[in-house]
Amino acid sequence: MRFSPFNRFAAVIIVFGGVVTLCGIAALAQTQPARQAQRQTPAIANVGRTPTAEEMAAVDRTVGTTGKELPPGRGTAKEGAAIYARKCAYCHGQNMEGVRQMAGTGALIGGPRLAGAGPPTWAAPASGIKFFAFVTTVFDYIYRAMPPYQPYSLQPDEAYALTAYILFKNDLIREDTVMDRETLPKVEMPNRHSFIPDKLEDIPDIEKRGCYKTYGVCP
Amino acid sequence: MKSKPSGRRRFLKQGAALAGLAAVGRIETARGQERVKLTNPPDSAIIRDPWTGEPLRDPEGNVVADWSGTPEWKAYQDHVRAMGGPLYGGNEKDHRLYGYRSPYVTTFRIGTEGSFNPAPTTVKTPFLSLLSPLQDQLGVITPAGLHFQDDHSFEAPNIDPRQHRLLIHGMVDHPLMLTMEDLMRLPSVSRVHFVECNSNGTLSHANRIQPWATPGDIYGEFSCSEWTGVLLSTLLDMAGVQRGASWIWAEAKDRRNHTKSVPLWKALDDCMVAYGQNGEPLRPEQGFPIRLLAPGFEGVTNVKRLIRIKVTDQPGLFRWEARTYTSLRPDNKIRWFQFEMQPKSIITRPSPGYPLPSRGFYEMRGIAWSGGGKVRRVEITTDGGRTWKDAQVQEPVYSKAATRFVFPWTWNGEELMIASRCTDDRGTTQPTLAQMAKVWMVEPDWFRKPTSSTWRFNVIQPWKIAGDGKVTNAIFSI
Numbered sequence: 001m002r003f004s005p006f007n008r009f010a011a012v013i014i015v016f017g018g019v020v021t022l023c024g025i026a027a028l029a030q031t032q033p034a035r036q037a038q039r040q041t042p043a044i045a046n047v048g049r050t051p052t053a054e055e056m057a058a059v060d061r062t063v064g065t066t067g068k069e070l071p072p073g074r075g076t077a078k079e080g081a082a083i084y085a086r087k088c089a090y091c092h093g094q095n096m097e098g099v100r101q102m103a104g105t106g107a108l109i110g111g112p113r114l115a116g117a118g119p120p121t122w123a124a125p126a127s128g129i130k131f132f133a134f135v136t137t138v139f140d141y142i143y144r145a146m147p148p149y150q151p152y153s154l155q156p157d158e159a160y161a162l163t164a165y166i167l168f169k170n171d172l173i174r175e176d177t178v179m180d181r182e183t184l185p186k187v188e189m190p191n192r193h194s195f196i197p198d199k200l201e202d203i204p205d206i207e208k209r210g211c212y213k214t215y216g217v218c219p
Numbered sequence: 220m221k222s223k224p225s226g227r228r229r230f231l232k233q234g235a236a237l238a239g240l241a242a243v244g245r246i247e248t249a250r251g252q253e254r255v256k257l258t259n260p261p262d263s264a265i266i267r268d269p270w271t272g273e274p275l276r277d278p279e280g281n282v283v284a285d286w287s288g289t290p291e292w293k294a295y296q297d298h299v300r301a302m303g304g305p306l307y308g309g310n311e312k313d314h315r316l317y318g319y320r321s322p323y324v325t326t327f328r329i330g331t332e333g334s335f336n337p338a339p340t341t342v343k344t345p346f347l348s349l350l351s352p353l354q355d356q357l358g359v360i361t362p363a364g365l366h367f368q369d370d371h372s373f374e375a376p377n378i379d380p381r382q383h384r385l386l387i388h389g390m391v392d393h394p395l396m397l398t399m400e401d402l403m404r405l406p407s408v409s410r411v412h413f414v415e416c417n418s419n420g421t422l423s424h425a426n427r428i429q430p431w432a433t434p435g436d437i438y439g440e441f442s443c444s445e446w447t448g449v450l451l452s453t454l455l456d457m458a459g460v461q462r463g464a465s466w467i468w469a470e471a472k473d474r475r476n477h478t479k480s481v482p483l484w485k486a487l488d489d490c491m492v493a494y495g496q497n498g499e500p501l502r503p504e505q506g507f508p509i510r511l512l513a514p515g516f517e518g519v520t521n522v523k524r525l526i527r528i529k530v531t532d533q534p535g536l537f538r539w540e541a542r543t544y545t546s547l548r549p550d551n552k553i554r555w556f557q558f559e560m561q562p563k564s565i566i567t568r569p570s571p572g573y574p575l576p577s578r579g580f581y582e583m584r585g586i587a588w589s590g591g592g593k594v595r596r597v598e599i600t601t602d603g604g605r606t607w608k609d610a611q612v613q614e615p616v617y618s619k620a621a622t623r624f625v626f627p628w629t630w631n632g633e634e635l636m637i638a639s640r641c642t643d644d645r646g647t648t649q650p651t652l653a654q655m656a657k658v659w660m661v662e663p664d665w666f667r668k669p670t671s672s673t674w675r676f677n678v679i680q681p682w683k684i685a686g687d688g689k690v691t692n693a694i695f696s697i
Contacts (some may be wrong), residue, residue: 044457047404051396056388059526062468062478064533122549125671131542141538145476148372152476195545195553200534203556204465204482214658215650216561216591217675218554 067185073156080165260284350439372474392459416440443621447495472526515590560590564641575688589643
């Protein structure tokens with residue numbers, strides 16, 4: 001008899017049944033010791049405690065790219081100028097030109113340029129905050145880490161005012177524009193699309209990006 | 220006759236100067252609110268002229284006192300915040316209780332202040348970078364005292380582990396707050412891994428391209444230790460990561476509150492919250508009481524003094540990853556988030572600082588590593604890169620850790636160029652200068668005077684051996 005539909009159907013059923021039976025035997029053989037192992041390893045219970053919302057807020061000043069973590073508050077460049085002169089100018093310069101730490105002097109006072117330079121180019125790589133892809137990076141760093149050696153000393157209003165002042169000095173906003181949790185994330189940075197990869201969701205997959213193929217230096 | 224008293228007075232004044240401190244002005248120190256002042260010495264400490272009983276005075280007229288043994292001096296020693304104070308290991312240690320090296324061993328870290336020029340450093344220089352002397356590392360483990368340190372706040376803080384907490388929150392079902400005791404109860408692992416700065420080997424460091432540059436000058440921002448701690452996957456499992464999360468933000472609690480974004484796949488893979496280094500608790504300069512360890516990733520990812528892990532669905536884009544740890548391309552695009560450190564290797568003997576004293580047998584040896592996994596193969600060239608022979612990669616070979624390689628060899632007095640080339644188990648190998656230039660989209664000569672940061676510069680590192688046995692840095696030759 002040639003290869004008839006019934007024969008094919010029977011062959012498939014027999015093979016399928018055999019596979020299912022084998023799988024069933026194998027599964028039984030595997031779950032017994034696995035279940036025993038699970039019973040022997042106790043669950044991790046009663047280690048650590050749930051933090052309160054205040055405790056979490058006390059150590060959480062980071063702000064991400066969407067700006068949804070921005071604290072309540074507001075500030076303008078005019079207010080920021082006064083704070084900058086008092087708290088920032090000694091490291092970052094009167095006109096945000098930066099203060100170079102003098103070599104060999106052991107000086108700790110110094111900070112990078114914040115304004116007066118565009119996004120970096122191959123011909124002119126020096127840059128201020130126009131380097132950043134997102135304006136929230138500026139707010140986050142000021143609010144969380146500045147001034148150096150006195151982090152967490154700035155209030156949200158001060159951080160908004162300083163960010164506004166820096167953005168104003170970089171010609172990104174006007175002197176009286178109010179920066180708050182709604183308006184700040186909307187400021188577009190000129191260097192947003194200079195980075196490779198451009199989309200944030202493409203960043204984690206280094207194999208897809210081709211990093212392994214180029215001696216580990218991502219293309 | 221006045222000679223005897225004046226001679227004795229002069230002797231006593233000199234003795235006093237040697238024995239103690241003059242109570243000149245106020246020596247103020249600060250640690251939080253505590254201030255210790257060495258003024259108004261107790262009567263027993265004041266040095267008096269034994270003939271007249273008057274207090275001796277220094278040229279400015281201040282009373283001279285010998286503070287040694289007084290409780291005020293002990294308090295000053297405990298709190299002084301300067302070179303020599305407890306933050307710099309100033310307290311006397313009983314060497315029987317915590318050992319010491321032979322005085323004939325004078326290996327030290329190389330201090331640089333990060334201004335990228337070979338300026339001389341003194342004991343008063345705050346070091347941005349303390350490079351590990353790789354040429355003197357005998358095994359795969361870097362001694363804890365020689366482990367490199369890069370600290371953008373120049374100083375390790377003094378954290379009380381009893382007050383320290385680790386917070387896990389964000390896109391998790393159960394936010395967690397853990398003390399050090401809690402962490403000690405949890406399942407632990409102990410792994411051998413390196414920590415390496417993204418800038419290790421960069422041409423922007425002036426010391427690195429000098430002909431006298433030792434392996435420590437070239438690749439000093441690299442060290443390997445046994446790290447003990449809790450896997451981050453255990454902690455994230457306890458907290459319960461929610462669907463949609465793809466990143467974690469790890470933050471430090473110190474002068475700079477350094478924060479880094481780490482992809483969630485890496486956090487769940489082999490990241491750990493480490494509390495132990497080489498069998499003892501982390502040292503303050505390595506992040507006491509806990510640090511994040513991301514094996515194989517850029518050094519800046521290994522956040523010291525970890526205070527919190529926030530699970531999110533976005534990279535934070537914090538200052539260092541957004542700007543400093545990026546590199547510019549000639550087409551004005553910028554590479555960021557390169558994550559893994561690539562394969563590198565260096566011959567530690569012979570090297571500048573360890574010249575060849577005579578002809579004859581030598582075991583060439585060195586260290587190789589890769590952030591991608593184990594070192595599969597190390598090759599040596601003795602003719603400037605024309606031909607390559609396999610060196611022996613010695614056990615133990617750990618993944619993402621320092622690995623020793625050895626190559627028995629005879630020197631016949633000739634001038635030659637030697638180098639090593641590492642390949643990891645993923646097949647990634649070290650490039651030549653020409654191959655690196657292709658990836659960087661520049662001419663090879665551009666590297667001699669780079670106009671932007673040359674991070675991740677893992678080009679083959681050659682040594683030139685002269686006829687008299689002297690070894691010099693021959694970067695750009697292969």
